[in-house]
Amino acid sequence: MTSAFTVIRDTTPISDIPRGCVVAMGNFDGVHLGHRTVIGAALRMAELHKTRALAVTFEPHPRLFFSPNTPQFRLSDEPAKLRLLAGTGLAGAVVMTFDKGRAGTTAHDFIHHDLIERLGISGIAVGYDFHFGKGRTGSPSLLATEMPRLGIEVDIQPHVDIDERPVSSTAIRMALAEGQIVEATEMLQGPWFITGEVIHGQKLGRDLGYPTANIRLPASCGLRHGIYAVRVGRGNERFDGVASFGRRPTFDNGAPLLEVFLFDFKGDLYGQTLDVAFIAYIRDELKFDGIDALIVQMNDDSAKARAALAAAPDVFPRLGKVR
Template identity: 80%
Template sequence: MTSGFTVIRDSTPSAAIPKGTVVAMGNFDGVHLGHRAVIAAALAMGRAHGKPALAVTFEPHPRSFFSPNSPQFRLSDETSKLRLLAGTGLAGAVVMTFDKNRAGTTAQDFIHHDLIDRLGISGIAVGYDFHFGKGRVGSPSLLVGEAPRLGIEVDVQPHVDIDERPVSSSAIRMALAEGQIDDATAMLGGPWFVSGEVIHGEKRGRDLGYPTANIRLDKNCGLKHGIYAVRVGRGDQRFDGVASFGRRPTFDNGAPLLEVFLFDFKGDLYGTALDVAFIGFIREELKFDSIEALVRQMDDDSARARAALAAAPAAFPKLGTIG
């Protein structure tokens, strides 16, 4: 395996896949504390075996395959997920395409064909509630039962709790939908972030004294509409700022848009890829009767965002480089 974080896909020749690796298997949406416990177990097992540790994950998310017409608020798209996984110390990821064939594969066939024959794993770590295979028959207990015959080690991680509440991707989605940024941050083990390219907008912010970097998020993003204190990454650079996510009811009540104002920054960001980490919720989105009232509120929002950022840990998602 080459140095760096390597991504293995269904199209990767079998000969190019290192054998004897240890894997952490899951959907890993958000790569939250529960996922990180599974990853830490795989890393520890890999060190004990003297083998690299990889993530095994699925794209698109199985829920999107089984419910294609239901909106799916993903905490991290494929690229963001891989960047988060690359920041954990894993050597790479196996991204398996979740399609009709994969959905119809029995648990036993998945274990024998995908994990043993193709990947040649020596160990696997999973969460207590992870299921796989046709009809979700595959389970941690099935892996444990098969382990002696297959000659692999299996580590099943229990659920992770915060304040006696289990950490889960669905709980984090709910927290974000309610603007509970502190709860989401605690369950993720760091701030939730989105990535996107800065696009041209209506340029209203420039006229108001608040030029913004506009990013179109996924249409299914369930983040509560409102104003947020944010930290922004551009490559290795970091900036503090304040952001609005919503429909701009004072102006056009249009499609949801993320508008980010960077403090103490001057320059052109159009076409630039930004990472925006959400640090604190300031207020809900409001409609104002005048531009003057809006600007006064924006001044107050900026002051509150600066205060929230000054009081918050200097944390930013730990992201690795893919490839």
């Protein structure tokens, strides 16, 4: 068996798809604790079957397909999701295109054509609330009824709570929207992160003594505007920093922008891709009467960010390499 994380798509020839794998099936937005229990069940089943475990997931997210004009705050876009899945120990992922054809596929056809004929699975793990197929008629109970008759093992994982609070992608989105970074981190089993290319800005931070790496996030990003303690990844390098996400009310009140100041770093980051992990929320975005007051506040923000990072576990999202 190879250790490389392989992505299988609808265009992958069936001859290139390993037969007899166990799959964990879901949308996996964020790859949070609930998702990881499903993945863990698939990994254990695969070990017993002496085979590989794969994720089966869908792109675009079905919610975006059905409501294309409604902004969807995704916790992890497709590349981020695949990197998170690659860090769980899975051998690969099957990314199924969610289009009109797949939306119209009945649950029974999906089971027999996609899972059995095309993938040739030997086992499947899902969460208790996962539905699939036309009209969402496919359910864990349908899998539990259909699959064993065909010699395919089924594992249905119950809901997961933290301190009696249900873990879900929706709950994590709400936590991020309220700046509740610690709560989001608990549910994600690691810090929430974004990946983006550093773009040129107005160079305002440089003039203030705080040169920033600016990253434009999707318009649908629901992260609360404010100041954050962050850890930043560039390849295998890690840096601590403080970041502002918002509209810069002191200057232009423009489109939301993520501005990251890396501590103890000198260099040019323009055009480079960074992973920014959010460790702690420091304060709301504020408008200041003058530059001097803003600089005083930025000094205070930096000190608080350093303290928060020193107190936080030295963790970064566990990301794997995707082939």
